[in-house]
Amino acid sequence: MSAMNSHVIILVGAGPAGMAVASSLAKAGHEVIILNRDIKFGGLAEYGIFPSKLKLRGGLKKQYWELLERPNVHYFGNVSTGNGKDLTVEDVRNLGASAVVFSIGAQGTKAIGVEGDSAQGVFHAKDVVYHFNRLPGFGDRPFDMGKHVAIIGAGDVMVDISHWLIRYKKVERVTAIVRRGPAERKYNPKEIRAVCANMDVDGIAKEVVRIKDRLAAVGQKADEVLKALTDEFTKCEPKVSDTKMGFKFLASPKRILVDGSNRVRGLEMEDNKLDPKGEDTVAVGLKQYYEFPCDAVIFAVGDKVDETVGLPYKSGMFVTNPNKTGNDPDDAFFQAYDETTGKIVDGVFLAGWARKASEGLVGIAKRDGDWCAEVVNRYLATKTSGSHSGAKVVLDKLVSILKAHKSHPVDLRGLRVLESREKSHQGATDCIGEFKYASNQDMIELIERGKAQ
Numbered sequence: 001m002s003a004m005n006s007h008v009i010i011l012v013g014a015g016p017a018g019m020a021v022a023s024s025l026a027k028a029g030h031e032v033i034i035l036n037r038d039i040k041f042g043g044l045a046e047y048g049i050f051p052s053k054l055k056l057r058g059g060l061k062k063q064y065w066e067l068l069e070r071p072n073v074h075y076f077g078n079v080s081t082g083n084g085k086d087l088t089v090e091d092v093r094n095l096g097a098s099a100v101v102f103s104i105g106a107q108g109t110k111a112i113g114v115e116g117d118s119a120q121g122v123f124h125a126k127d128v129v130y131h132f133n134r135l136p137g138f139g140d141r142p143f144d145m146g147k148h149v150a151i152i153g154a155g156d157v158m159v160d161i162s163h164w165l166i167r168y169k170k171v172e173r174v175t176a177i178v179r180r181g182p183a184e185r186k187y188n189p190k191e192i193r194a195v196c197a198n199m200d201v202d203g204i205a206k207e208v209v210r211i212k213d214r215l216a217a218v219g220q221k222a223d224e225v226l227k228a229l230t231d232e233f234t235k236c237e238p239k240v241s242d243t244k245m246g247f248k249f250l251a252s253p254k255r256i257l258v259d260g261s262n263r264v265r266g267l268e269m270e271d272n273k274l275d276p277k278g279e280d281t282v283a284v285g286l287k288q289y290y291e292f293p294c295d296a297v298i299f300a301v302g303d304k305v306d307e308t309v310g311l312p313y314k315s316g317m318f319v320t321n322p323n324k325t326g327n328d329p330d331d332a333f334f335q336a337y338d339e340t341t342g343k344i345v346d347g348v349f350l351a352g353w354a355r356k357a358s359e360g361l362v363g364i365a366k367r368d369g370d371w372c373a374e375v376v377n378r379y380l381a382t383k384t385s386g387s388h389s390g391a392k393v394v395l396d397k398l399v400s401i402l403k404a405h406k407s408h409p410v411d412l413r414g415l416r417v418l419e420s421r422e423k424s425h426q427g428a429t430d431c432i433g434e435f436k437y438a439s440n441q442d443m444i445e446l447i448e449r450g451k452a453q
Contacts, residue, residue, distance in 0.1 A: 006030055007098035007380050008394050012081050015043020016060070016362045017352020018103030020369025021376070023067050028377060031391035032073045033097065033398065035087070037080040038135070039410045039418070039443050041068065043105055045362055047135040060362065068412050074395060077410035078440065079402065082309040086407040089310040093348065095397050096389035099376050101349045102311060102318070102336070103369065106303035106357035110316070116256030121146060121264035125157050125300035132164045139438030146295020147172040150267060152253055153300030154178040155186040161298055162245055163194040170241040175294065177248050177267070179283040181274060182208060182229045183220055189232040196233035200244040204230065211250050218274045218281055248292065250274070252285060256297060266293040303357045312338045317357065318350055329371035331378065349376055408444050417450030418443055
């Protein structure tokens with residue numbers, strides 16, 4: 001690409017979506033500057049997938065390192081963007097790049113909205129996943145789970161958290177609380193192999209008998225449903241603890257019950273029945289309540305974006321252009337949009353979970369990034385690069401702002417120092433199968449020392 005049509009793009013967020021955008025734009029010959037909140041790149045690929053899936057993580061890491069080593073890619077880790085952060089959205093937009101892409105994920109968490117949700121022992125699934133993946137701010141904080149943990153949800157995240165509780169925390173009991181019945185479980189049968197050696201099969205059989213009439217009412221036969229559920233408990237990973245895992249079906253948490261010191265002592269649950277809805281079913285509350293004792297509750301209830309970033313925001317999402325352009329992929333889906341002016345925010349794009357929260361995993365985020373890069377390339381084709389600053393000007397401006405804000409950006413060289421230090425710790429592994437520092441301060445100090453040598 002001639003210098004004439006080469007542009008400077010700033011990418012905020014280095015998770016799977018952001019790295020896909022960066023990769024496409026860098027290969028197209030543009031100069032790409034990546035600003036990432038965490039010191040390490042990878043986002044949920046680094047801090048969100050279950051640690052034992054090291055092969056998947058290793059493959060992604062290798063691709064990401066190769067990308068960051070390209071001469072037209074410039075990485076700044078430990079730089080957060082948002083109101084009151086290292087850089088505001090306005091700071092980033094004023095650096096003089098041709099376009100800015102925000103792929104900062106969905107860092108907010110949906111309110112649980114259940115009475116007692118501020119009690120000690122109530123956790124968001126995302127925080128727990130960040131904790132066992134050692135994300136700074138979460139990995140270095142105690143997560144006291146007690147003996148019996150209830151997890152609200154029936155998807156893969158519930159299984160990942162159960163895996164950690166059974167294998168590493170070795171709690172006495174884990175119960176998955178499911179609004180609907182066994183037939184409506186959402187997790188992948190392959191994932192359940194991580195925990196099925198610990199299933200309380202007798203307890204699960206009793207639980208299905210308890211709800212058999214409500215299953216029959218929608219044409220589900222209890223014995224068939226139970227067989228389908230327990231037939232998936234094959235090829236289980238070897239048992240390493242005595243934890244018992246079970247399910248509570250047709251149950252919705254209504255209130256968190258606490259003791260005198262505001263610690264969780266249980267849940268008030270409502271019994272549900274199933275109603276048919278097209279091909280599927282919905283859970284309908286029966287207004288019959290009972291107490292379910294437990295020491296901790298983990299809600300796997302989904303994510304929303306962080307409204308404090310400073311991008312146009314509405315009901316859990318950043319706002320994208322409602323006016324379709326008819327292109328494929330449609331530019332409108334990726335353009336930030338200001339409803340107060342009724343105009344797109346020129347040159348600002350969204351990708352990945354920042355565009356649509358909780359939508360699939362790494363593969364979907366990557367595809368979203370590829371599509372976003374196509375949209376950005378189309379936009380750049382309408383601009384002459386001469387009207388924008390070159391990479392050196394933008395980088396100099398960025399470095400001086402970060403200095404003035406006393407920020408501590410980490411570059412590629414710093415990441416290499418950190419990586420070699422963490423690798424030398426290989427003996428000290430825990431549930432994540434690799435050693436990781438869980439505090440930003442420790443990482444920064446190590447990097448400074450390593451660079452000085």
